[in-house]
Amino acid sequence: VNQSRVGISGVGTSDFGRFPDDRVEALAWTAVTEAMDDAGLEPGDIDAAFVGSVFGAPGIANRVLAGVGLAGVPTYRIEAACASGTVALHEAYTAVASGRYQRVLAVGIEQLSTQFAGPIVPEATDPEGRAGLALPALYALQANRYLDTWAVEPEMLAHVAVKNKANGALNPRAHLSGRPPTLEEVLDSRPIAGPLTLLQCCPMSDGAAAAVVAPLRGRRDVEILSSAFVSGGLWNSSNADPWGLGSVRAAAQRAFAEAGLTPGDVHVLEVHDAFTIGEILTLEAIGLCAPGDGATLAATGQTSLAGPQPVNPSGGLLSRGHPLGATGLAQTAELVWQLRGVAGERQVDGAHIGLLETMGGGAAGVDGNACVVALLRGPTAVPESSAAHREEPA
């Protein structure tokens, strides 16, 4: 499909947090406007829009676009659980690479504060949702399987939260950006499910994010080297692997093959860490380490901001928050800022190749509804010296 080089020419996000008094559309207008300004485009320049949202009301995509001069643009709404925004980016990339459209807007949007009083209520039409499988429980089951298989102590999970929340403290748009907790505070926080304590679970957040995808042109564009999209196969008693691992592995292998890169070539990663165990399993599936070694990466500093392969410099879902549909494009925005060298205090030195991964699930017996892994390359010109990503594009 990839006939021409495709890039991300602009990104934007809202702040992330609880905004129950705001219209959900207003969050997206902030993100889209920033992305359009960043790309230097006018509404008439956009050929199509892919909008990811899980719980957004019917018509949300059109209401969002109509508010920012984009009524009449062909609009596709995508639901792929936690990967909704990333699938929107993937579809935008595929549409541009194939020549179907020239300049495409990918948008992710979610307002959880007006949908749920507490955690996400499991889906009653799903066999496991009906049986009480709240998302923290799904991940807790994987965590206990992992701890049992590799004889890992639970505090190894907590190191992921300490790392990501330290990063999030440097992100002014993050939902949780206060003083990062210590390892003891993470472990001593309220038990939620299995070994997962409250501070090992992402907050319920509102937010939106957007990216403009177009043929590679500008000196600030971040190139999409590859993007792979996998929907999970059956996950049942023949699977020894934790849930979702196979899908992430398949997507990663395809993305690396298409880009001609290996895990060791990646300088910065934004991956799905809705729960601490998620980051560990994801990094193993991506191939950043051998199976069973994922739990050591945060604890040893390998994936910290100053380490050799920083993971989730934004603070990840654990700090930025997890407005489901928006998450993939919020991850994308962070990688674009990192690869442009404008990520401020949380800038990863020498970041030139970035990896994006989001996996979402919720259908019983399926190894993840959707997983996208994409590899991004920063501008080849000298990175901009600016220290703040909020400033106007040059």
Add this chain to the structure above:
Amino acid sequence: VAETIEVSDPRPMVSELQVLGSICENCGQTSAWRRPRCERCLGGTAPTRFGPGGIVWSSATVHLRVGHRPPPFTLAYVDLDGGPRVLARLQPDVELACGIRVQIVGTDEGDVVVSPFQDDEASL
């Protein structure tokens, strides 16, 4: 589960401490439901029953209220002997190591309930 919405119950059905499932006559894939065709190969299936025995794939105690289940309650993925993996309530509410033998002991408001395996003959 939202109090105001009624949907057809998608959970596995249990009768006489066994899950009413099916097995593919073509590839042998098992299912915890009576499905007309195989979920793997679309082959024809035969109705069969699984359980009561199985082993814990993983278990976790949940400290959140989920639907009618007050916290804490414990969930387990159980690989039924020769059969499918089902999500069950584990009673008592104590996490078990992976690989521990359990058996279906009944249902609780539609949830499959398992408990650690009791060897009745040995206890006689």
